[in-house]
Amino acid sequence: MRVSTPAALALLGGAPAVPREARRVEWPVVTEADRDAVVEVLASGRFVSTSPSATEVDRLEQEWARFTGARHCVAVSSGTAALALGLAAAGVEPGAEVLVPALTFAATGLAALHQLAVPVFVDIDPRTFTIDAGAAAAAITERTRAIAPVHLHGLPADMGPLRELAAAHDLRVVEDAAQSHGAVYGRTQTGAIGDAGAFSLNVSKNLPTCGEGGLLTTSDEALYERALAMRQFGETIQPGAEREYRSACLGWNYKLSTIQAAFTRSQLRRFPAYQAAREANVRTFLDAVRDLPGLVAPGVPADRTHAWHMIRLRLDAAAAGLEGVRPAAFREAVRRALRAEGAAVSRYQSMPLCDQEVFRRREGFGRGYPWTIASAGAGAGDRFPRTREVLEDSLTIQRTHLSPAGAPLMARYAEAFQKVWSHLDVIAEMARSR
Numbered sequence: 001m002r003v004s005t006p007a008a009l010a011l012l013g014g015a016p017a018v019p020r021e022a023r024r025v026e027w028p029v030v031t032e033a034d035r036d037a038v039v040e041v042l043a044s045g046r047f048v049s050t051s052p053s054a055t056e057v058d059r060l061e062q063e064w065a066r067f068t069g070a071r072h073c074v075a076v077s078s079g080t081a082a083l084a085l086g087l088a089a090a091g092v093e094p095g096a097e098v099l100v101p102a103l104t105f106a107a108t109g110l111a112a113l114h115q116l117a118v119p120v121f122v123d124i125d126p127r128t129f130t131i132d133a134g135a136a137a138a139a140i141t142e143r144t145r146a147i148a149p150v151h152l153h154g155l156p157a158d159m160g161p162l163r164e165l166a167a168a169h170d171l172r173v174v175e176d177a178a179q180s181h182g183a184v185y186g187r188t189q190t191g192a193i194g195d196a197g198a199f200s201l202n203v204s205k206n207l208p209t210c211g212e213g214g215l216l217t218t219s220d221e222a223l224y225e226r227a228l229a230m231r232q233f234g235e236t237i238q239p240g241a242e243r244e245y246r247s248a249c250l251g252w253n254y255k256l257s258t259i260q261a262a263f264t265r266s267q268l269r270r271f272p273a274y275q276a277a278r279e280a281n282v283r284t285f286l287d288a289v290r291d292l293p294g295l296v297a298p299g300v301p302a303d304r305t306h307a308w309h310m311i312r313l314r315l316d317a318a319a320a321g322l323e324g325v326r327p328a329a330f331r332e333a334v335r336r337a338l339r340a341e342g343a344a345v346s347r348y349q350s351m352p353l354c355d356q357e358v359f360r361r362r363e364g365f366g367r368g369y370p371w372t373i374a375s376a377g378a379g380a381g382d383r384f385p386r387t388r389e390v391l392e393d394s395l396t397i398q399r400t401h402l403s404p405a406g407a408p409l410m411a412r413y414a415e416a417f418q419k420v421w422s423h424l425d426v427i428a429e430m431a432r433s434r
């Protein structure tokens with residue numbers, strides 16, 4: 001019988017577990033149908049969504065509303081625009097406070113600032129990485145007007161308790177669904193749970209366009225009407241009628257181009273198949289690594305589904321048998337070893353949002369606005385212990401698993417993890433010497 005000794009770590013000169021030629025990831029996947037859809041728009045000469053007859057933008061809005069189960073959809077120029085528009089149309093005013101999880105992409109906090117509202121950060125549930133409902137309750141003041149839960153990495157936040165909280169305190173709920181296309185909480189898709197939902201169509205997201213774009217969903221008629229006007233300079237344009245160029249409220253130019261709408265409509269046809277393939281890619285990978293000691297695979301509560309925009313893995317040095325190794329040092333050693341093996345693990349967010357300069361130094365609009373309007377402020381210092389803990393001891397996999405053809409690459413990733421785990425003594429030494 002052959003006794004196999006573990007192959008040398010690539011970090012120490014061994015052959016990488018993921019061969020160079022196997023590392024290419026195609027995302028977004030662009031097909032002939034996508035190209036045809038774009039070329040058709042070019043041939044039609046109708047590039048903007050304000051034409052009196054239905055355009056690709058109108059069709060995408062109808063299809064996305066139907067897909068999510070929301071009554072309406074307003075297509076916009078980015079996910080950030082969708083968030084800002086959602087908050088504005090929901091009536092968030094200057095000086096208001098908006099509850100935002102401390103672990104998210106900067107745009108969630110910036111969208112509040114765009115309304116001259118103050119993002120008030122809230123710690124996360126360390127198992128789901130989404131806003132903690134109990135901590136959200138504790139952060140409510142008389143100025144709180146809205147909650148912006150983020151379905152981070154594609155897992156819906158715990159929307160039941162959040163909606164109860166919102167009902168009890170008369171708060172609007174604007175979901176940041178930029179990473180959660182198609183994910184379900186209870187029986188409802190993200191984007192159709194709160195008062196409004198903001199999706200991103202950025203090329204990196206699960207439902208991409210060929211560039212930048214966003215979709216705002218809502219079942220609230222008044223919010224919908226306001227969002228429509230605000231997207232377009234505050235104008236109301238009657239379908240089939242000529243544009244009058246009269247602004248009735250503060251508006252922006254947040255429109256989506258018809259080219260980008262056509263591309264996303266074409267992608268949407270394949271979205272369910274891609275989502276199923278992605279789910280399989282992730283399951284296979286997680287099943288292969290979940291028993292590695294000290295590796296904590298993401299949990300999916302029974303009442304929701306995961307869109308798997310990213311995979312966040314927590315690392316527990318003590319459970320891996322490495323006593324006295326600091327979490328950040330362990331994570332860093334594992335990250336370096338995996339990357340040398342060709343597995344592109346990375347950190348997603350390196351600090352709680354409150355520590356980013358714009359929020360920490362209260363740059364905003366200058367002279368402390370909008371913080372000086374409101375009495376309260378975004379917290380800083382050593383608060384948000386759960387967020388900090390997660391940021392310190394976890395790594396993410398991004399993009400690699402998104403492609404429906406990603407199964408072989410994810411199998412290689414699993415091998416890279418197994419290989420690194422067969423050299424935990426080396427990893428521990430690296431971690432201790434830092």
Ligand SMILES: *Cc1c(COP(=O)(O)O)cnc(C)c1O
Nearest residue numbers: 078079080105107178200201202
């Ligand atoms: C991508 C993203 C956004 C912003 O979307 P853009 O389309 O890039 O403007 C907002 N929130 C989260 C959580 C995101 O991942």
